[in-house]
Amino acid sequence: MVRRDRRFLVRVRPKGGPMPGVWEFPGGKLEADETPEEAVVRECLEETGLRVRVVRYWNTLRYIYPHGPVELSYYLCEPIEPDAQPTPESGFVWRDVADLPNLTFPPANGPVISQLVEVFGHME
Numbered sequence: 001m002v003r004r005d006r007r008f009l010v011r012v013r014p015k016g017g018p019m020p021g022v023w024e025f026p027g028g029k030l031e032a033d034e035t036p037e038e039a040v041v042r043e044c045l046e047e048t049g050l051r052v053r054v055v056r057y058w059n060t061l062r063y064i065y066p067h068g069p070v071e072l073s074y075y076l077c078e079p080i081e082p083d084a085q086p087t088p089e090s091g092f093v094w095r096d097v098a099d100l101p102n103l104t105f106p107p108a109n110g111p112v113i114s115q116l117v118e119v120f121g122h123m124e
């Protein structure tokens with residue numbers, strides 16, 4: 001989850017993979033010989049073009065999708081350059097935290113979306 005002030009980077013999942021058309025945070029699978037934090041930084045750069053730092057570990061949950069079981073670990077991140085923008089072709093856009101509950105995310109994201117609204121929804 002890449003946050004700048006009240007906003008988070010999200011995009012619509014592309015056609016051709018699991019759960020097309022639903023919104024997602026940047027992310028992906030852990031590779032051999034990397035820590036979760038390294039994977040987070042690598043995936044964010046690959047997917048959004050932004051260099052991020054991990055602010056803190058958020059939580060981990062398991063979910064069984066029709067396409068298989070997943071164990072998802074969430075990390076709160078921020079862009080290193082304060083004004084940098086995601087590459088346009090990435091499809092990632094900034095959305096206010098209050099808008100996130102109105103977007104359809106994968107079901108495993110539900111608890112995290114609620115927590116983000118609780119924690120950041122009152123910010124100016």
Ligand SMILES: Nc1nc2c([nH]c(=O)n2[C@@H]2O[C@H](COP(=O)(O)OP(=O)(O)OP(=O)(O)O)[C@@H](O)[C@H]2O)c(=O)[nH]1
Binds near residue numbers: 027070072
């Ligand atoms: N990136 C991302 N993945 C998520 C989110 N929520 C969620 O349940 N997932 C699940 O996390 C798993 C890993 O996602 P991924 O991006 O590496 O892989 P993918 O499913 O798009 O396709 P792939 O297996 O062909 O690489 C998928 O099962 C995906 O559905 C989210 O907000 N962001």
